[in-house]
Amino acid sequence: MGRPPCCDKVGLKKGPWTPEEDQKLLACIEELGHGSWSALPTKAGLQRCGKSCRLRWTNYLRPDIKRGNFSLQEEETIIQLHALLGNRWSAIATHLPKRTDNEIKNYWNTHLKKRLAKMGIDPITHKPKTDALLSIDGQSKKAANLSHMAQWECARLEAEARLVSESKMRSHSLQHQLNPPGFAPSGSASAAQLVNKTAWNSTTGIGGVLNTGLDAAGDLESHTSSLTFSENAPPIMSTGLGVSSMPMVEFVGTTSGSAETGIIKEEGEQDWKGLGSSTNLPDYKEGMEINSLSFTSSLHDMTISMEGGWTPESLRPNSSQVNVGNINDSIDRSLSDNGKESDENSGGGGDGSDYDEDNKNYWNSILNLVNSSPSDSPMF
DNA sequence: AAACGGTCCAACCGCGCAAAA
DNA sequence: TTTTTGCGCGGTTGGACCGTT
Numbered sequence: 001m002g003r004p005p006c007c008d009k010v011g012l013k014k015g016p017w018t019p020e021e022d023q024k025l026l027a028c029i030e031e032l033g034h035g036s037w038s039a040l041p042t043k044a045g046l047q048r049c050g051k052s053c054r055l056r057w058t059n060y061l062r063p064d065i066k067r068g069n070f071s072l073q074e075e076e077t078i079i080q081l082h083a084l085l086g087n088r089w090s091a092i093a094t095h096l097p098k099r100t101d102n103e104i105k106n107y108w109n110t111h112l113k114k115r116l117a118k119m120g121i122d123p124i125t126h127k128p129k130t131d132a133l134l135s136i137d138g139q140s141k142k143a144a145n146l147s148h149m150a151q152w153e154c155a156r157l158e159a160e161a162r163l164v165s166e167s168k169m170r171s172h173s174l175q176h177q178l179n180p181p182g183f184a185p186s187g188s189a190s191a192a193q194l195v196n197k198t199a200w201n202s203t204t205g206i207g208g209v210l211n212t213g214l215d216a217a218g219d220l221e222s223h224t225s226s227l228t229f230s231e232n233a234p235p236i237m238s239t240g241l242g243v244s245s246m247p248m249v250e251f252v253g254t255t256s257g258s259a260e261t262g263i264i265k266e267e268g269e270q271d272w273k274g275l276g277s278s279t280n281l282p283d284y285k286e287g288m289e290i291n292s293l294s295f296t297s298s299l300h301d302m303t304i305s306m307e308g309g310w311t312p313e314s315l316r317p318n319s320s321q322v323n324v325g326n327i328n329d330s331i332d333r334s335l336s337d338n339g340k341e342s343d344e345n346s347g348g349g350g351d352g353s354d355y356d357e358d359n360k361n362y363w364n365s366i367l368n369l370v371n372s373s374p375s376d377s378p379m380f
Numbered sequence: 381a382a383a384c385g386g387t388c389c390a391a392c393c394g395c396g397c398a399a400a401a
Numbered sequence: 402t403t404t405t406t407g408c409g410c411g412g413t414t415g416g417a418c419c420g421t422t
Contacts, residue, residue: 015392051393
């Protein structure tokens with residue numbers, strides 16, 4: 001059973017696209033759109049299969065594609081999302097609006113994966129490869145759990161996909177409340193824009209909002225974003241899935257220095273988490289430790305602030321600390337070993353020392369996230 | 381200048397899922 | 402309910418490009 005590969009049809013061309021073919025495809029899509037990829041080649045007069053046309057369009061011809069080097073922020077986003085989502089490139093690409101999944105996948109395979117490996121971090125699990133590195137202070141167990149936590153959490157959250165449509169409708173309703181006609185937010189990223197960025201819902205089924213600090217044009221200029229795990233899911237979430245606790249994941253961004261961004265809450269939560277800057281972070285429960293975040297019922301709200309990128313400090317909501325000294329030592333060595341490569345991959349300017357410092361913070365943050373895995377969770 | 385090896389990326393392939401028949 | 406069809410996703414590949422010898 002199963003249908004034969006579409007490109008097995010005799011006479012269909014494969015291989016690199018010519019400018020003429022590109023032109024035909026573009027003209028056809030501009031004129032008719034791409035409602036049916038299978039019918040498009042005929043309409044466009046192309047000897048290609050629809051699949052090939054779709055690929056060419058989505059990966060190359062689409063007008064809203066940003067090409068060229070990835071910025072440091074984009075790299076951060078990719079790594080962070082990969083830690084949570086794994087090789088779900090389309091989901092990751094959703095949050096880098098001008099990048100294609102193929103491009104992100106290629107960039108991961110050719111750059112980021114190798115760089116992580118060089119630093120002694122397993123690019124698959126996002127945990128340090130050397131157990132001895134962390135075992136001294138007993139952190140290895142925590143580090144080892146991130147990927148499991150992420151996979152487990154993703155699986156659970158994906159189960160919410162069935163309920164996404166309801167969530168979307170609620171978000172849409174909230175959008176109207178937040179941004180009624182005539183309402184003109186002063187910042188570049190209004191709350192309504194955040195609501196609009198619910199691709200997370202549609203792609204992964206996670207009932208929350210992910211925003212990587214993009215403005216309306218999708219530029220990765222903001223250095224602010226936050227990650228919220230909330231367990232205040234509406235009752236329907238629990239009953240529908242037979243899960244007593246259904247954490248919500250919300251990635252919420254703000255523009256740099258602006259204070260008008262809110263955290264979009266799902267229905268069932270009683271209020272907005274506030275429209276102030278995420279730096280205020282009013283949502284931390286006293287005594288809650290992000291360093292030992294847990295997805296059990298003991299945890300109700302968790303917000304990770306990523307002001308200025310994922311620095312270790314930004315990931316610490318309170319005084320509770322994670323001993324990352326050993327990892328940092330490793331990073332120091334790694335950075336000094338790999339400074340040349342880091343410079344090559346720098347998307348921005350600045351001298352090497354600045355970049356090294358930023359880069360160190362950046363990798364610190366990744367490792368800190370690794371270190372913050374919920375080893376205490378009964379799930380593990 | 382030629383050969384060789386490594387890197388990068390556009391494109392292909394196969395699979396899974398969902399909708400349509 | 403079963404089969405067919407179409408779409409989208411992730412993994413893989415082939416060839417162009419680049420640096421080194």
